[in-house]
Amino acid sequence: MSKVRWKPGNLIYPLPAALVSCRSKTHGDNLITIAWTGTICTNPPMCYISIRPDRYSYDIINESKEFVINLTTTQMARGTDWCGVKSGRDYDKFKECGFTKGEAEVVDVPLVNESPLAIECKVVEIKELGSHHMFIANVVSATVDDKYLDDTGAFNLNQSDLICYSHREYRKLGQKIGHFGYAVKKLKKKPRRKKIN
Template structure:
């Protein structure tokens, strides 16, 4: 496969376009963030990268908290709108008819239509250039009960999650494998059991 060399660039894809809520229930804001990820398991930590010019940057810098709300195909219009409009100019929550729910660990509300919401507290803000990195503890996770099976196992593959690839949105496709399937030993069938 032939490749053409380009200068270093931010082209990692796909990424999850999440809706981040901040502020409080009475005066909340929402924005779309595609630069988000997991940093650590114990303690559970995440990050979001924000431009200092964003209204949510100001709110989160002051309150030191926010909520990450996973996005679905059904939320794609809100994801796009909340990524291109500013809370300084319009009330994105009202315009997109987003229902809010109170969290338990932070004052930032959660989005009722999100299948999974993570309440976060900012530990550190690192200036990087165009964006600042908000390194944060995940204090609580709220999961839609419909995504849990009878054993309590989470099935996010049934949530209709959204992915962002270089300016385009995609619903996640078919499953190609499971973690560790390439090294997992086949279970031998017991005698008499088919």
Template sequence: MSKLNFKGSVMLNPAPVVLVTSKNKEGKLNVFTVAWISTVCTKEPIIAMGIRPERLSYDYIKESEECVINLPTKNMVKTVDYCGVRSGRKEDKIKNLGLKLNEGVKVNTPSLDQAPFALECKLKSITPLGTHDLFLLEVLNVKVDEHLLDDKGKICFNEADLICYSHGEYFEINSKPLGSFGYSVKKKTKIKKN
């Protein structure tokens, strides 16, 4: 199959899309949308997030050294888009959207009650890169909606109706797994015939 070549760009798609809540030292809250985000380490649990320096949340997270990463559902897609195009410098998005907050456990920043998962994070470092700066965030606590746990305590992400972002559009994540980690090399058990 022939391929076309494009100049170097960030064409890593799809990407998770999240709503990040942050709070400055005066107690002012903000929420904004981020799609440049990824897990980068398991122990300690570290997430990398790219933020433009002109964003209000950049200042809030830098100042408070914490934030909460909220994983939105398909029912929250309008909120996700709104929080990505409206500035917290001009309006209180949390109030205007009627978002309910849930008090932090390990941080002073609240999470969004509507989001089924909330990762409470502490800022480890900021590295200037260009249009965005790289924030490394240590996950201190994870809140999970109780109804997403099965009877054995396993988290059922496939039941959460999470969404992703791909080249300017939002998509729901299909809830049917294509396989599980290691399935391609898993040994098959032989059935003995009597």
């Protein structure tokens, strides 16, 4: 097997296809599709989004210092893409895509009700990195769709038909192939059968 060397670039895929909602007194409510997002710390819970400064949502989040990361599903795919190519300067994205606004617990930003998981964030730092600026944020609340809660109260996010973004394509997440720690989990010994005399 041979390898081909490419120039340096962002080829870490797949990534979340997240709808980030935001609100400011100056610009109102908006949605932006973000793939450059992820977890950066567990305790305290922190995450980030990276946005180009020329995007309409950049000024909104820079002003309010709040946003919500809404994970997306196959049913939300067309609207998710639309929100990534159209500007909130020209459209009410909630209205155009048929997404409904929910009420956040902590931040003054609408949730996307169709999302199975909404993560409320407060910005603590903005890093100007080049083409994108990184908004580093504390996670201050999370809202889950109760139809993905089982009888024990466990949240089954993987049953929500999540999508991801991979090399300019939206992809449906596939089947389970393992779980955290399965590679080192000890197999349970089968109980010995008692001999009958």
